Amino acid sequence: MTTHLPNSFAAGPDDRGHFGPHGGRFVAETLMPLILDVEKAYAEAAADPAFQAEMKGYLADFVGRPSPLYFAERLTAICGGAKIYFKREDLNHTGAHKVNNCIGQILLARRMGKTRIIAETGAGQHGVATATVCALFGIPCVIYMGATDIARQQPNVFRMKLLGAEVRSVTSGAATLKDAMNEAMRDWVANVEDTYYLIGTVAGPHPYPLMVREFQKIIGEEAKAQIKAKEGRLPDSLYAAVGGGSNAIGLFYPFLDDPSVKIVGVEAAGHGTDTEEHAASLTMGRPGVLHGSRTYLLQNRDGQITEAYSISAGLDYPGVGPEHAWLKDAGRIDYVSVTDAEALDAFHKTTRHEGIIPALESSHAIAQVLKVAGSLPQDHIILACLSGRGDKDVDTVARAMGKEL
Amino acid sequence: MTARLSRRFAELKAANRAALVVYVAATDPDAATATALMQALPEAGADVVELGMPFTDPMADGPAIQKAALRALKAGASMDATLAQLQAFRAVDETTPVILMGYYNPIDSYGVERFAADAAAAGADGVIVVDVPPEEAEEITPALKRHDLDFICLATPTSDDARLPKIVAHASGFLYYVAVLGITGTRSAAAEQVARAVARIRKHTSLPVAIGFGIKTPENAAEMARIADAAVVGSAVIDRLAATLTADDQATPETIPTVATFVSDLAAGVRGARARA
Numbered sequence: 204m205t206t207h208l209p210n211s212f213a214a215g216p217d218d219r220g221h222f223g224p225h226g227g228r229f230v231a232e233t234l235m236p237l238i239l240d241v242e243k244a245y246a247e248a249a250a251d252p253a254f255q256a257e258m259k260g261y262l263a264d265f266v267g268r269p270s271p272l273y274f275a276e277r278l279t280a281i282c283g284g285a286k287i288y289f290k291r292e293d294l295n296h297t298g299a300h301k302v303n304n305c306i307g308q309i310l311l312a313r314r315m316g317k318t319r320i321i322a323e324t325g326a327g328q329h330g331v332a333t334a335t336v337c338a339l340f341g342i343p344c345v346i347y348m349g350a351t352d353i354a355r356q357q358p359n360v361f362r363m364k365l366l367g368a369e370v371r372s373v374t375s376g377a378a379t380l381k382d383a384m385n386e387a388m389r390d391w392v393a394n395v396e397d398t399y400y401l402i403g404t405v406a407g408p409h410p411y412p413l414m415v416r417e418f419q420k421i422i423g424e425e426a427k428a429q430i431k432a433k434e435g436r437l438p439d440s441l442y443a444a445v446g447g448g449s450n451a452i453g454l455f456y457p458f459l460d461d462p463s464v465k466i467v468g469v470e471a472a473g474h475g476t477d478t479e480e481h482a483a484s485l486t487m488g489r490p491g492v493l494h495g496s497r498t499y500l501l502q503n504r505d506g507q508i509t510e511a512y513s514i515s516a517g518l519d520y521p522g523v524g525p526e527h528a529w530l531k532d533a534g535r536i537d538y539v540s541v542t543d544a545e546a547l548d549a550f551h552k553t554t555r556h557e558g559i560i561p562a563l564e565s566s567h568a569i570a571q572v573l574k575v576a577g578s579l580p581q582d583h584i585i586l587a588c589l590s591g592r593g594d595k596d597v598d599t600v601a602r603a604m605g606k607e608l
Numbered sequence: 609m610t611a612r613l614s615r616r617f618a619e620l621k622a623a624n625r626a627a628l629v630v631y632v633a634a635t636d637p638d639a640a641t642a643t644a645l646m647q648a649l650p651e652a653g654a655d656v657v658e659l660g661m662p663f664t665d666p667m668a669d670g671p672a673i674q675k676a677a678l679r680a681l682k683a684g685a686s687m688d689a690t691l692a693q694l695q696a697f698r699a700v701d702e703t704t705p706v707i708l709m710g711y712y713n714p715i716d717s718y719g720v721e722r723f724a725a726d727a728a729a730a731g732a733d734g735v736i737v738v739d740v741p742p743e744e745a746e747e748i749t750p751a752l753k754r755h756d757l758d759f760i761c762l763a764t765p766t767s768d769d770a771r772l773p774k775i776v777a778h779a780s781g782f783l784y785y786v787a788v789l790g791i792t793g794t795r796s797a798a799a800e801q802v803a804r805a806v807a808r809i810r811k812h813t814s815l816p817v818a819i820g821f822g823i824k825t826p827e828n829a830a831e832m833a834r835i836a837d838a839a840v841v842g843s844a845v846i847d848r849l850a851a852t853l854t855a856d857d858q859a860t861p862e863t864i865p866t867v868a869t870f871v872s873d874l875a876a877g878v879r880g881a882r883a884r885a
């Protein structure tokens with residue numbers, strides 16, 4: 204659980220789920236008792252060595268942890284500056300960091316005696332990871348996915364179905380991740396007795412931002428030990444893509460109180476932050492309340508939520524986890540954004556020069572690394588989160604290249 | 609309780625009947641129609657009007673009210689437009705209580721203090737904010753109190769005896785019992801279950817209790833009117849409205865009369881309920 208050190212960036216949230224002015228529990232009364240149940244069950248589980256041991260077992264033998272820390276030698280040489288390391292979450296079972304959180308939450312749902320799982324998904328990675336852990340434990344699950352995302356992430360949709368999940372298409376709004384989350388919450392309100400909502404990122408009402416961070420911080424804990432073993436010291440800078448913010452907080456959290464480590468979160472600038480088509484809620488949005496917490500949102504002047512856009516379905520969300528909002532305000536993390544075009548360029552470079560096909564989400568973090576590495580000294584160590592593999596994105600990339608598969 | 613609400617509940621108590629509360633969304637399907645429709649509601653038999661403040665992401669609402677919000681937003685809905693519609697209503701009706709109902713972000717964005725001041729000035733009596741539970745109520749209750757607006761709180765089938773005191777501590781005006789587990793406009797509740805819940809709630813509060821979610825017909829409304837102090841009808845009213853619109857969601861000459869007729873039927877149900885019982 205959280206250690207409440209004074210003057211620590213890692214101390215949040217408070218017992219009401221607030222990270223400074225952000226976070227909280229802005230949900231309908233119907234859900235409030237459930238959220239309190241989840242909070243209580245999670246606190247008990249987190250303090251129970253048997254739960255921790257069970258989780259550790261699945262993370263090792265089912266997910267394949269620890270994931271490697273890889274020195275990207277050729278990209279380093281091409282940039283001609285800082286040493287670039289990738290934390291290889293793409294090598295996890297199901298192909299992304301999402302499964303770390305799913306293992307934790309499915310074990311919690313079982314402890315709580317829940318017999319039905321619901322989840323939202325954007326890129327489909329969280330949907331696949333959820334369907335996977337539900338297959339593992341024989342629990343029925345329903346995945347809500349925007350119709351737009353269903354169209355651009357077909358391989359993942361079929362994967363979820365193969366795993367036995369029911370994929371429900373959501374057509375409201377822009378039919379992407381935000382709308383899928385609305386629909387999942389509506390399902391939960393109607394099925395509070397037996398259903399557990401397995402949220403896929405560090406967003407939503409307390410305790411989800413806390414709980415998902417705790418399940419993802421293994422990324423940073425492993426990376427810290429690995430870089431110390433390889434280089435004998437901490438990295439100089441960290442980079443991760445920020446959609447809802449779970450892979451980023453997972454990598455960053457164990458380094459928050461290491462002042463020598465510069466931390467950079469990379470949002471999706473879509474067609475550019477000077478256009479209406481982007482998903483840069485931290486860099487371009489302002490605080491508001493959506494999906495249970497106060498955080499930075501893309502919204503118009505009347506408080507209506509505006510549609511996010513990114514070539515990457517997993518970053519296409521108009522909000523962000525409340526802890527990131529707080530870390531931005533506190534000045535601990537720099538948030539920047541990269542465009543579709545820059546992310547695609549990084550996708551191709553990583554594929555060609557390292558033999559790794561990165562997810563388009565992860566390609567955003569890599570794009571920022573490629574932008575800065577050349578101007579940094581050769582003894583500077585960059586550690587970036589390669590949050591997922593890009594197999595799911597090959598159709599999208601082909602289309603961006605003007606080809607059909 | 610604000611003067612208008614307490615007067616209305618006192619009158620109805622004297623007449624031994626429950627209130628019919630009718631929900632419509634501001635600016636649905638357009639500002640002019642919505643304004644005229646709202647003004648027709650008391651005449652048709654609505655005792656209290658619940659005016660929905662449209663939001664892009666109405667998480668507790670079913671398809672009918674989701675679509676109403678999107679129609680309204682397409683037609684230019686905004687907080688300013690909602691308050692203007694309320695002000696126009698107050699110009700012709702000084703007695704019918706109006707409750708503003710919506711989600712927190714548009715209020716937060718407008719500014720809580722400014723919202724409370726402007727809503728009170730426009731003639732609102734109370735506010736329901738679906739996604740502000742007791743745990744976050746401090747965000748909004750001081751400003752509402754300063755401007756003499758009631759904070760209408762929701763209780764649900766999941767609010768147990770341990771939780772009800774927490775809800776009641778913040779509530780004023782009346783208590784809104786959400787009779788079903790679910791979103792608006794889908795399921796209906798069994799009268800017997802609702803009666804038990806209302807009896808339980810009354811042990812915790814002397815506020816009037818309204819029942820909403822899932823009341824679809826005059827018969828449903830009558831049933832609930834026998835149990836509680838008010839019956840709230842929303843999605844069923846919106847469904848009638850939606851059925852009169854053109855394919856591109858424009859109002860037709862049928863729109864207002866169709867809704868008014870349905871509201872009259874609901875009112876007849878509510879008014880006859882206790883006489884028949």
Ligand SMILES: Cc1ncc(COP(=O)(O)O)c(C=O)c1O
Pocket residue numbers: 299300301325326327328329403404405444445446447448449450451516517518562564565590591592
């Ligand atoms: C590979 C990958 N990286 C990143 C993300 C973005 O989510 P988050 O910001 O929660 O890590 C996703 C979401 O689907 C993803 O699939």
